[in-house]
Amino acid sequence: MKLSQKKLERLHSRINSIIDTAQEMELQYKNELEKTHPTYRKSALNLVHYMALRSHYIEDLQQELRLMGLPGLSNCEGHVMRSLLAIKTILNYLSGNPKNESHKGTLSIKKSGKIMNANTRALFGNKGKKRRTRIMVTIPNTAASDKTFVNRLIKLGMNSARINCAHDNTDTWSKMITNIREASVQKHKQVKVMMDLGGPKLRTGTIVPGPQVIHIKPEKDEIGRTTNPALIWLAPAEVSPPANVSAVHIPVEAEWLGLTKRGDEIRFKDSRDKKCKFQIIRKQKEGKWATTMDSAYISPGVHLEIYRQNEKGEQHFEMGELAAISQNISLSIGDKIRIHKDPIPGEPAKYDENGALLEMAHLSCTLPEIFKDVKEGEPILFDDGKIEGIIESRADEELIVKIINAKESGSKLQADKGINLPISDLSVTGLTQKDMIDLEFVAKYADAVNVSFVNDKNDVEQLLTKLKELKSDIGIVLKIETRKGFNNLPQIMLSAMQTYPVGVMIARGDLAIETGWKNIATIQEEILRICEAAHVPDIWATQVLENMAKKGLPSRAEITDAAAAQRAECVMLNKGPHIEKAVKLLDRILRRMQNYQRKKEVILERLEFAEELSMKQEYA
Numbered sequence: 001m002k003l004s005q006k007k008l009e010r011l012h013s014r015i016n017s018i019i020d021t022a023q024e025m026e027l028q029y030k031n032e033l034e035k036t037h038p039t040y041r042k043s044a045l046n047l048v049h050y051m052a053l054r055s056h057y058i059e060d061l062q063q064e065l066r067l068m069g070l071p072g073l074s075n076c077e078g079h080v081m082r083s084l085l086a087i088k089t090i091l092n093y094l095s096g097n098p099k100n101e102s103h104k105g106t107l108s109i110k111k112s113g114k115i116m117n118a119n120t121r122a123l124f125g126n127k128g129k130k131r132r133t134r135i136m137v138t139i140p141n142t143a144a145s146d147k148t149f150v151n152r153l154i155k156l157g158m159n160s161a162r163i164n165c166a167h168d169n170t171d172t173w174s175k176m177i178t179n180i181r182e183a184s185v186q187k188h189k190q191v192k193v194m195m196d197l198g199g200p201k202l203r204t205g206t207i208v209p210g211p212q213v214i215h216i217k218p219e220k221d222e223i224g225r226t227t228n229p230a231l232i233w234l235a236p237a238e239v240s241p242p243a244n245v246s247a248v249h250i251p252v253e254a255e256w257l258g259l260t261k262r263g264d265e266i267r268f269k270d271s272r273d274k275k276c277k278f279q280i281i282r283k284q285k286e287g288k289w290a291t292t293m294d295s296a297y298i299s300p301g302v303h304l305e306i307y308r309q310n311e312k313g314e315q316h317f318e319m320g321e322l323a324a325i326s327q328n329i330s331l332s333i334g335d336k337i338r339i340h341k342d343p344i345p346g347e348p349a350k351y352d353e354n355g356a357l358l359e360m361a362h363l364s365c366t367l368p369e370i371f372k373d374v375k376e377g378e379p380i381l382f383d384d385g386k387i388e389g390i391i392e393s394r395a396d397e398e399l400i401v402k403i404i405n406a407k408e409s410g411s412k413l414q415a416d417k418g419i420n421l422p423i424s425d426l427s428v429t430g431l432t433q434k435d436m437i438d439l440e441f442v443a444k445y446a447d448a449v450n451v452s453f454v455n456d457k458n459d460v461e462q463l464l465t466k467l468k469e470l471k472s473d474i475g476i477v478l479k480i481e482t483r484k485g486f487n488n489l490p491q492i493m494l495s496a497m498q499t500y501p502v503g504v505m506i507a508r509g510d511l512a513i514e515t516g517w518k519n520i521a522t523i524q525e526e527i528l529r530i531c532e533a534a535h536v537p538d539i540w541a542t543q544v545l546e547n548m549a550k551k552g553l554p555s556r557a558e559i560t561d562a563a564a565a566q567r568a569e570c571v572m573l574n575k576g577p578h579i580e581k582a583v584k585l586l587d588r589i590l591r592r593m594q595n596y597q598r599k600k601e602v603i604l605e606r607l608e609f610a611e612e613l614s615m616k617q618e619y620a
Helices: 005-028 030-035 038-054 059-067 077-094 109-124 147-156 170-186 368-372 433-445 457-469 483-487 489-496 508-515 517-534 546-551 556-567 579-593
Strands: 134-138 160-164 192-197 214-216 226-228 230-235 248-251 265-269 275-284 287-292 296-298 303-310 313-321 329-331 336-340 357-359 361-364 379-382 387-394 398-405 411-413 448-451 475-480 502-507 538-541 570-573
Touching (some): 005 030, 005 059, 030 038, 030 489, 038 077, 038 109, 038 489, 038 517, 077 109, 077 517, 109 475, 109 502, 134 579, 147 579, 160 170, 170 192, 192 433, 433 448, 433 457, 448 457, 457 475, 475 489, 483 508, 483 517, 489 502, 502 508, 502 517, 508 517, 517 538, 546 556, 556 570, 556 579
Parallel strands (some): 134 160, 160 192, 192 448, 230 248, 448 475, 475 502, 502 538
Antiparallel strands (some): 230 287, 265 275, 265 303, 275 287, 329 411, 336 398
């Protein structure tokens, strides 16, 4: 390909401009670079070079380089300066000036890969013999009492165990960790223990309880004989019965429900100590239908036992408890709800006999500090974005929110559901009082701490100060789940790189709500690239194989998502009754995908049936 000297000079100028920007940013961030841990010194410098590169518009430059058959900078994140100098060297030779460009301290492709592997190993433990990407599993409290359960997870491929400090207590955590450590030794594995701090989560407050007794009442004739069984909907409290179906909703935990099968008999003693039973007849989405001929009064705390008939006779399965009976607030488009500072229980709207509104629905929130930060006209979202509203008015003690998006039949808002304020500039940040207490346990017994809602470098500095007080050198994982956290990610990472090891979790649930569903794919990609530039391992998290873990059967979209997850150093699974199946499936997907792709790099392994493909055109 014949190239004009003018074109070569123009390309030279473009590359030199990027290098100049990189050197300017080295000086700009000199203090931050000097503070980084010795292990991260070159990685932090490469991160600065990467941000310098991305400050230029280089799409046309990449295209020109590709058309010339030169490296197009598409995979240069981990070794930016070396890639730029390599291109400059090639351009020198093409210009008739055979000069090799070099710069002290630059990282080669090979060295960059070794650093990332070492950092990943330090945070997540050794990889398996057949899989590069690690698997992190959120451990249910079953792990505190069932060591064989932990053994099975490790055997199936779990590399690190995640314990959420929002649930259970130090006694349960201690038992879980003991079982994980002992099982790791038995299986000759290096399973890391990661513990999540809750962070300043904004959630809905309590709601006035619903009826404390559920009355199951089959149809009877005029002389008291049962003519039709009562229809029962068994599902978690937040999963309402399908529309237009009259049924008694008995709230149960999803994990317990996952143990039941069609034909199982559920036995219990009701509030009157009367022996009752109902039978599972079919499954529908996240719930199951059952019927009973018994009249029963059920209150919270009743024990539900599963009995199953098979070739071995009657078998008794795990016992569960009726979940707490909770009230909810139904919200439709156009409705208004008052969010108040006063922590009194919320209530649904009240109407007179003619349907006229007497009192609008009201609810408190867990972080009343946000009232001073929000403004009229800003959006507010509830329950993972399922309900959307606009702040219509704001006062010191309350907000009036108008609902602009909900189900046609009305959406149910319950207590302890997430609230997101995606464009509000919130000052609520840092470690909560509970986090400070939990951190004392985490620093002593865990391998790494996962820090929620990291928004800026001040959050990181606060954490590092506290860990220094506790004389702890555990790893830290920064959970990026807000727009502010994403915007400040490079600065956040430079601050975190003062310690070792460091990781980043892409918390895709809150991040999608905060940044908008249409943006999550590109934001996720940017986080992966920034982490690669810093040689900081990342975690692909939220809803990975969620249907598989909860229901035992994955969706097609979940398989594709799990396959793409090999781009990260670690993939996180949330707990569910079928978590073992989910670990096994994810292990297989990741092992197969690494033969086709290594992070962003496409791998062309030998196609076994390539020789059988006909390349000749046949004519009739």
